[in-house]
Amino acid sequence: MSEEVLLAERDGVLEVTINRPEQRNAMTKAAAEAIGAAMDLLDSAAHLRCAILTGVGGGFCSGMDLKGFLKGELPVDPRGGFGGLCTWTPNKPVIAAVDGFALAGGFELALACDLIVASEGARFGIPEVKRGLVAGGGGVVHLPRLLPRPLAMELALTGEPIDARRALELGLVNRVTQGPAIEAARALARTIAANGPLAVAASKGIVRDSWLWPVEEFSARQAPYIARVFASEDAREGAQAFAEKRAPRWQGR
Incomplete structure (x- = not known):
């Protein structure tokens, strides 16, 4: 694992931290590949339930390392694209904890996550x-799907950023915090990690993949995602735990 990306585990949550503070956490190829590898670890380790992606030094990610770009380097992972995550997503949820700036590819990296928690001073934009x-x-693909077209067009054509409160108003952000975003992201991650892992993965998959499903095909398209869940030991455990008024003991099978 590159020193440009730090990993830590906390209560079943993988914390992935971009570690280039002197470069405003600008993305390099090494960092992108390290994030991609971390996402593989997330999916392969049964004890990990979700991940948090964040940055050190009071900033999330300022986008592509332009010095690397001038040298011919692109900060992409062969499968995950920019930052190892923008063209591929793991089965398990990923939360972006954004402090300071999430600009250019940094904003796109946050949008590639499943949820975003931002501190009050965070800024988002594609300059x-x-x-x-x-x-x-x-950015220019996802924003028109998440925002009214004129707003997406304004962000794309002006390059001007928006603050965390405006991002919350527009539905781009899940939580805005007074202090560092990481603590609120950890609380959100704990809530997710307490749920049935198979059900969480299937729910994420349907929400992500159903965007362009024809309405008349909804039931048929989602059936493969949920069949394994309803036939699992976890499904029976969830019902049994409810009947016995206790916390469920998930096995991920």
């Missing part, structure tokens, strides 16, 4: 046009 570039990590 690529100010550098003669395009937000090619998913």
